[in-house]
Amino acid sequence: MTSSKKYILLAIAVIIVALAGIGFYNRELIKVYYTDTKERPFKSGDKVYAIKAFSIMNDSTEFLFFRLIKSKTTSERQIIYNGTYITVKTFNKNHSTGLGSFIEREFFWGTGELNGKTTNVIAQLYAVIPDKNLIEHSPTKDTMPAGFEYANDMQYVAAYTTSTKNQFKKF
DSSP: OOOOHHHHHHHHHHHHHHHHHHHHHTHHHHHHHHHHHHHOOOOTTTTEEEEEEGGGGGOOOEEEEEEEEESSSSSHHHHEEEEEEEEHHHHHHOOOOEEEEEEEEEEEEEEEEEEEEEEEEEEEEEEEEEEEOOOEOOOOOOOOTEEEEESSSSSEEEGEEESOOOOHHHH
8 A cells, every 4th residue: 555545544534533523522412403303393484382391380380481692792692581471371271382483493502590590501492483462571571781782683492392283281
């Protein structure tokens, strides 16, 4: 085998090992993306529903919508609750767990609040246009931190709380 063929084979082996390493390093994101596209194959304009668990909870339970915010001076992004929600009572009244229309997927890397503490977050979010006849607004919404602004005009829901089908069930 000539020297140039050895270098070509070595280069191919290095590329294969590098790609395998990248795949291994990102395996959780790859699994999330695969599961998401297989179980929730939304296209723009599709109706988005809450999962069945929301139709059997207490009437005052709220399904929350979120907004993305970004720092005015750095690349930091955060997820905040902006006071928009749909109550389970509304789901029950309409015999549907409909949330609105799908716009796009968003993989979010940044910080968010969990149990009152700021933490690092990796989340699969769906931008949706909420059904304006169903949503309510809280008079006491989270305040935006100083030095931040909305990243866009979209409302978001956590992907794991959604379904492609109306799973309404009242006991």
